[in-house]
Amino acid sequence: MVAQFESFSDDIDVLRLRCQSDDAGIRRVAMLELGEAFDPLAIDLLVAGLADGDAGVREAAAKSLDEHDGPEVVRALVAALEDSVPAVRSAAAESLAEKKECGCNDLLIERSGHADPFVRSAALRALRQLRDPEAMAASLRALQDPVPEVRREALGVLGYLxxxxxxxxxxxxxxxxxxxxxxxxxxxxxxxxxxxxxxxxxxxxxxxxxxxxxxxxxxxxxxxxxxxxxxxxxxxxxxxxxxVRAKAANGLGRLKARDAVGVLGQALQHSISNLRKEAAAALGEIGDAQAVPALNAAANDPDPDVRKLVRWALDRCAA
The missing domain is CATH 1.25.10.10 (Leucine-rich Repeat Variant)
Known part of the structure; x- marks a missing residue:
């Protein structure tokens, strides 16, 4: 992303003054603009914005911190997970989940055992992207959590590992x-x-x-x-x-399952075009000449994407 303010050294000072305005609307806009201000002071102003008396300002600050990195950003967002306003908490969780390097892995692992299930799930969600082996023990413990959302996020961490x-x-x-x-x-x-x-x-x-x-x-x-x-x-x-049929068709194509040519050919007549597309693509992946009659019958399908895949599949089956 091109920094909006890096060519104008005075702009960050203008934003700093707006952050001090008595008008919460002006402060909110300043928070959003600080997301594109790549200046060290921008992070300080956004972190301070997380303590603003207006929830809208805090939410805007949490969203804009998505554009900035560093341990101080992560620590501030983790603290914002305990904000009294759900929208602020959610914005902080969303920004945290985008951090692929944070330098605060231990803090997130510690928060995965927090008393608040929202904080637990948000911490685990942030850990998923980091792929930190140290998070495995905490994630395994979280699979016993009484809250389904926490268990789902723990599975996300383990799946990435x-x-x-x-x-x-x-x-x-x-x-x-x-x-x-x-x-x-x-x-x-x-x-x-x-x-x-x-x-x-x-x-x-x-x-x-x-x-x-x-x-x-x-x-x-x-x-x-x-x-x-x-x-x-x-x-x-x-x-x-x-x-389910569409994903099964995709899987059969990936596996080049010749035994599935018959059922895939039948799926070319289904009323849902997305399923017909998957069936045609699968038959092309399999590349079995036995699929030619069913593919020919679908050559004039009303969906242009299906027709394109049918032609491709016919070429594959003829090769």
């Missing part, structure tokens, strides 16, 4: 009572290897009672290239939710 030693905990989370936690566990298990216990958990996830869990399981299976899941993915091509 891709540590084999966390696999048993991820497998347990795949059976969590909360479907949003189970769905996140499916995403975290994406690093599972063929034949592993993690792979078995993903395959079981395809039969979960909640469609979004099944959808995430299908997506992760494709990414992990779990060939043993092909029969289960083919079964999901009959799922009542087209979103």
């Amino acid at each position: 891709k540590a084999e030693e966390a696999l048993p905990a991820l497998m347990n989370a795949a059976q969590d009572s909360d479907p949003t936690v189970r769905r996140t566990a499916m995403a975290a298990l994406v690093f599972s290897k063929p034949g592993s216990h993690g792979a078995a958990s993903l395959i079981r996830g395809l039969s979960d009672g909640h469609w979004q869990v099944r959808e995430e399981a299908a997506a992760s299976i494709g990414k992990a290239r779990l060939t043993e899941a092909v029969p289960a993915l083919i079964e999901r091509m009959a799922d009542e939710y087209w979103q």
Whole structure:
């Protein structure tokens, strides 16, 4: 981003004066403009803005600190997680989650055990991007948290770490009572290897009672290239939710599953164009001549994106 004020040394002084205005609206605008002022004083002014008496000013300061880095920024945002106004807390959490290097990993790990579940979940969310192995123990503990949101954020940290030693905990989370936690566990298990216990958990996830869990399981299976899941993915091509079918089709394409040519060909006639696109793309990835009749039948699909993928798939099947 080009610094808006770096060519005008007086502008930061103007903003400093605006930050002292009696008008909260002027102070709020100054906070937003400070997000683009790449001057050391800008950080000081924004950190001070987090203590402003007006919640709108504090929220604007928290949002603008997203554009600045450094331990002092992170410490200020962590403190703002305990603000009395939810909008300020949320803005601080959003800005924290964008920090890929912060220098305050220990502070975030410590806050992951805070009494307030919002602070716990925000700290874990910020730790995810940092990929700090030191956060594993705290994240494993957080999987026992009574609040689902905290458990989901802990799974995000463990998923980013891709540590084999966390696999048993991820497998347990795949059976969590909360479907949003189970769905996140499916995403975290994406690093599972063929034949592993993690792979078995993903395959079981395809039969979960909640469609979004099944959808995430299908997506992760494709990414992990779990060939043993092909029969289960083919079964999901009959799922009542087209979103699950679409992810199953994508996975079958990634796995180049020739046994799936028939069900993928049938999906080319589905009323949802997104599913037809995934089916055509999957058939192209598989590249089996047996798919040619179904692809020819879809050559005049009303959706131009589907037609384009059908033509591409036909070229692949003819190669």
